[in-house]
Amino acid sequence: METILIPGAEIYYEKNFLSPEEATTLLDLLRTKCAWERRKSSFKYPVPRDEAYYGDPGTNYRYSRREYKPLPWIPELLSLRTLVEEATPAVAYANLSLPKRGYNAVLCNLYRNGNDSVGLHADAEPEMGPVIASISLGAERLFRLRGQNGSVAFAERLSHGSLFIMAGKTQKNFKHEVPKEPDVDQPRINLTFRRIEHR
Numbered sequence: 001m002e003t004i005l006i007p008g009a010e011i012y013y014e015k016n017f018l019s020p021e022e023a024t025t026l027l028d029l030l031r032t033k034c035a036w037e038r039r040k041s042s043f044k045y046p047v048p049r050d051e052a053y054y055g056d057p058g059t060n061y062r063y064s065r066r067e068y069k070p071l072p073w074i075p076e077l078l079s080l081r082t083l084v085e086e087a088t089p090a091v092a093y094a095n096l097s098l099p100k101r102g103y104n105a106v107l108c109n110l111y112r113n114g115n116d117s118v119g120l121h122a123d124a125e126p127e128m129g130p131v132i133a134s135i136s137l138g139a140e141r142l143f144r145l146r147g148q149n150g151s152v153a154f155a156e157r158l159s160h161g162s163l164f165i166m167a168g169k170t171q172k173n174f175k176h177e178v179p180k181e182p183d184v185d186q187p188r189i190n191l192t193f194r195r196i197e198h199r
């Protein structure tokens with residue numbers, strides 16, 4: 001696992017977390033198996049991607065006036081969760097003086113092609129844990145982190161089968177986005193494993 005050094009962020013990246021064959025099998029399976037839904041944004045327009053949210057009971061959360069209610073886990077996402085938990089460095093929690101915790105929910109995003117995207121945001125709801133693990137499958141899309149002044153701190157095409165972990169103060173100090181890339185004609189699925197705790 002590579003550590004990406006950006007002042008104010010804590011990022012770990014493993015480009016070949018899944019083999020290309022495993023990643024392609026998972027991409028094809030999740031495209032048909034997930035309960036994809038195109039939701040409305042807070043402004044009533046559809047968000048430019050399909051979403052499906054799976055998790056343990058009680059992992060509901062609200063984002064941008066949308067309520068995310070977990071669907072029961074499907075076996076393939078549960079198996080992947082175990083692998084992702086094993087790969088998450090204990091130091092990501094130790095640096096926060098926390099014991100290592102598991103993930104209890106996953107938000108799946110399907111970008112059908114380069115016209116789909118996610119705008120600049122942080123995953124910083126009060127009930128969301130600070131360690132977020134993201135698996136990318138399919139088309140290699142640009143993933144950017146921007147600091148509070150809007151400057152780009154990180155920009156990389158996350159590879160097919162990669163694991164990208166954001167920890168520490170990354171969500172406090174940075175926002176992230178997957179911009180539109182109209183030349184991309186292939187789909188991409190991204191899975192962000194999170195821990196939701198209502199106190």
Ligand SMILES: O=C(O)CCC(=O)C(=O)O
Nearest residue numbers: 107109118143178190192
């Ligand atoms: O597709 C990605 O890489 C990012 C997804 C994302 O930002 C999110 O689920 O909050």
